[in-house]
Amino acid sequence: MKFFLSAPHMSENELKYIQEVFKSNYIAPLGEFVNRFEQSIKDYTKSDYALALNSATAALHLALRVAGVKENDLVLASSFTFIASVAPIYYLKAKPIFIDCDETFNLDITLLKQAIYESEKKPKALILTHLYGNASKMDEILEICKENNIILIEDAAEALGSFYKGKALGTFGEFGVYSFNGNKIITTSGGGMLVGKDKQKIEKARFYSTQAREDCLHYEHLDYGYNYRLSNVLGAIGVAQMEVLEQRVLKKREIYKWYKEFLGDSFSFLDELENSRSNRWLSTALIDFKLNELFKEKKSICITQKDLPLHPKISKLIQDLKKEQIETRPLWKAMHAQAVFKGEKAYVNGNSELFFYKGICLPSSTTMSKDDVKEISYLILKSIRG
Ligand SMILES: Cc1ncc(COP(=O)(O)O)c(C=O)c1O
Incomplete structure (x- = not known):
């Protein structure tokens, strides 16, 4: 591939620190650098406690376990x-209850309230994803969780470097x-x-x-655990x-701006939530889309559970760019539309289906220059006009 969605970008010190690790022979399991990484x-985030693990998936698993989520609990x-x-x-x-998104790509507050109100028993926790690094509506969500005694677990896997009202x-x-x-x-x-x-809880x-x-x-x-460090x-x-x-955050934000500059007439780019800074992990764009058309359009596109369609221009675009060694991808296909979760409770409004239909993730590697983004944008416009 010539351009990846988000390629690793090493600085100068990684190798130097790895050499220090090798010199000390503490290559495994734990050691000074794991502590320094946690610190x-x-x-950076001003969090109270931190635990370095071998994946964010492991972190979510442990969060649910120490939160006390057990068989048949609702999440x-x-x-x-x-x-x-x-x-x-x-x-x-445990049992998931899926909540669709609003116009920000993140959790829809009205549906969240409805799900809690209609639930036959009190949900124990909420796993809230900040998608593509964009902030969710934290004030409202915190209030709802507090009122209903629901443990909030933030999936900020994509959102390191993003802030809401100055807080990570x-x-x-x-x-x-x-x-x-x-x-x-x-x-x-x-x-x-x-x-x-x-x-x-973090020590647990x-x-x-x-x-x-x-x-x-x-x-x-006395208990069983995992090999997650x-x-x-x-x-x-x-x-x-x-x-x-x-x-890296500043560069990702620049990349987003450049795409908007080159493609803004043919695609929509979602704004940041007020008082937030997105790390713009992946630049995403929506074709033939105006925010005020959302509610009109989604009625005709809302399909749940089944195979979801992609906009014909988006599927052509992904294929055309692949031929040019450029990696792109549709937006996430919502969990309530995945066969593996068929039969699970979901509160949907058609938004995630619409975004899936019209959306594309663009190459957003911090190793790219403005000329790279210009070249990719040129090929994008050529594909959708051709
Ligand atoms: C939203 C989200 N959650 C969780 C994960 C899982 O992270 P990991 O691959 O570190 O387990 C990822 C990325 O892979 C992600 O994008």
Whole structure:
């Protein structure tokens, strides 16, 4: 591929820190760099406690477990997201209730209220995804969770470097998670972080992440856990990547602006929520779309559970760009429309189907220049006009 959606972007210090790890021979399992990585996330996000793990999926699993989610408990969740946000609900044999999105791509407040109101028993937790790095309506969501005693878990896997009213996404709820997989804004090649407000709960998650070993000389287990911790080598990459996070955010935001400049006449670009800063992890665009047409159009497109259609121009565009070695992708296909979750309760309004139909994720690697974005935009316009 000539242009990936979001390629890893190393700075200069990753190799230097990895060499330090090798010199110390602490390549595994834990070590100084894992601690430093946790500290750097705490410093940047102002979160109280942090636990470095081998994926954000693991972080979500542990968050649900230490939140006390058990078999048959109800867990509310953003539907317009990647499956990793919600698969851990199934790991614990709990039941998801999917909530569609509003015009921001994120959780629809009216549907959230309706779901809680109509629920036969009190949902225990809410997994809230900040999609593509864009902030959700935090004031309203926090209030609803507080009123209904629902534990908020923020899936900020895509949103490290995003803020709402000056506060880092991922730090509003009782728990937040970040991902460092290969395509995220910073990467350790694979990795995740659980942050939280309650020391005991994060320490419990730490305990579960290393096979629930009791504190004694031999291996004693009163409970079972997982092998979820991050290695010191990857911690070293993380520390170096955190040093350039802010630069990466600024570049991603520039890329978004450039696409808007070149493609703004043919595509719609969603604005940031007021008082927020998105890290613009992936630049996304919607074809033939005006926000005020949303409600008119979605009536004809709303299809749930079945195969969802893509706009013919979008499927052609993805194929045309592939031939030019340019990676693009449709937006996430909502969880309530996935066969694996057939039969689960969902509160839908047609928005995620409409966004799926009209949307595209554009190459957003921070290694790209303005000329690269110009070249890609030229090919996009050629494809949709041809
Ligand atoms: C919204 C969202 N949640 C969770 C994840 C899972 O992250 P990881 O790959 O680190 O497990 C990802 C990305 O992969 C994601 O985009």
